[in-house]
Amino acid sequence: MSKDSASARVPSDCKSCALRPMVFYTTGTPEEAAGLAKLRRGVRVLPARATIYREGDLATEFHTLFDGWAFRYKLIADGRRQILSFLLPGDSISYQLMRSDRLRFSVQALTEVSLCVFEREALSRHVAERPVLTSRLDHLAAQEIAAADDRLTDLGQRSAHERVASLILQLYLRLQQRNLADEDSFVSPLRQQHIGDALGLTSVHVSRVLKDLRAEGLIGVDHERLILRDQPMLRKLSGIGDRGLDEQFH
């Protein structure tokens, strides 16, 4: 897993792609997948920290994250950074590119990543011609809005402890959906700075909060592995369960 190893997995063909159920632009039938493969311009592997997209740039390509982690973010005048969301395998950059050729945020790789590359216009036409895909796209857009509302509520109303618990739990649940989580833990490339920038906290404070959560037996940290030691308590702390993520992830 070190930097120089060819660690990033690369998809062979769309038909056997394990992520097929996650991505929006195929109905999931093998025939569809075959047609889809023709639209794919290729695969691109980028190192950790690479800028995948810069806010405002003209985008002629559409990317799906096949392997690795990335994040969407905005910079404001004095250099402060807000991380809008973390992107996991199967996520796209971004549905909005089906309608617009510019985005109002940037995207950076957290780990080495491999991306499936499509020609934006061609894929957009492909989807527009298929009502099933269009409606799937709409569904994902609605989910994205709902997720944004949830995060807004986190930042506006919840304490640092609640936010950190919420983020860890959400990442775990999303990874679990993708079969990328273990029994009660997952490997995360996030630095405390990333967690802070996502939650509106300083990395120093994130360190203290994680310490507290460890002390209270809610989580464990082993190198890059995050262990959820007390999921019920984490759910309670993060306010998930009142109305769960269950709905958010159809």
Added chain:
Amino acid sequence: MSKDSASARVPSDCKSCALRPMVFYTTGTPEEAAGLAKLRRGVRVLPARATIYREGDLATEFHTLFDGWAFRYKLIADGRRQILSFLLPGDSISYQLMRSDRLRFSVQALTEVSLCVFEREALSRHVAERPVLTSRLDHLAAQEIAAADDRLTDLGQRSAHERVASLILQLYLRLQQRNLADEDSFVSPLRQQHIGDALGLTSVHVSRVLKDLRAEGLIGVDHERLILRDQPMLRKLSGIGDRGLDEQFH
């Protein structure tokens, strides 16, 4: 303007509706508007503070806010409230109802409101059959995500003063688009509690921040009227202008 007066305006017919350019479900041609009018089930007037929609309820109707203000919000377990956005004349509740029959937030009237009521399924079909409208809907959904990202950045990275300036400026710009703002001021039904719940602040602190902004000559407050006394400075404070709302509002 008192409680008992019949203050809420009510639309006569869709053809002459001044809001036509704002709403998504018509192309704007008079013929379209005539057909659209047939889908309209009627008009409903509700008093201030009325609950227009409650999180999770089954929605058979789709509403467009014709007159008055409302807001979208979420409640969390211990009673804290996050206001997700303010709804102004021409806004819908909500695009998401074109795809789903339940929403994950509630909506409440801030003033007396009048709503155009549509049958959800019928309108959804109407829109689905017209590619122009579908793409318009997508565009609005994308705008909504972009707006959510902006607000996330506000809550995560900006100080109380910056957030309040940002909210005031954004409301002003949105009202201006609808010809509901005066030269450099607008009338707002917001209580400081609403501003606080939208920005993740207490109403007490909002009061202090507004006092500071008044003292610095950035804004003026006269009864329910908010006056933008120094727009350039407000823009600078709120970080709008680095990349403006210009784009956000096509």
Added chain:
DNA sequence: CGTCGTGTTGAACTCAGTCAAGCCAGGTGG
């Protein structure tokens, strides 16, 4: 072996929250 990136810890500080009292305008009822 030194450097770099990351995390941890302590001490001082500050922005925003809490609690509580008082104020003011408008509306109600005697």
Added chain:
DNA sequence: CCACCTGGCTTGACTGAGTTCAACACGACG
């Protein structure tokens, strides 16, 4: 017409969550 209530705003004193600054620890890497 005045007395009283009510909801919203203001202000002060105090508290506290989270920040800032700085030093140090530790492992990975060259």
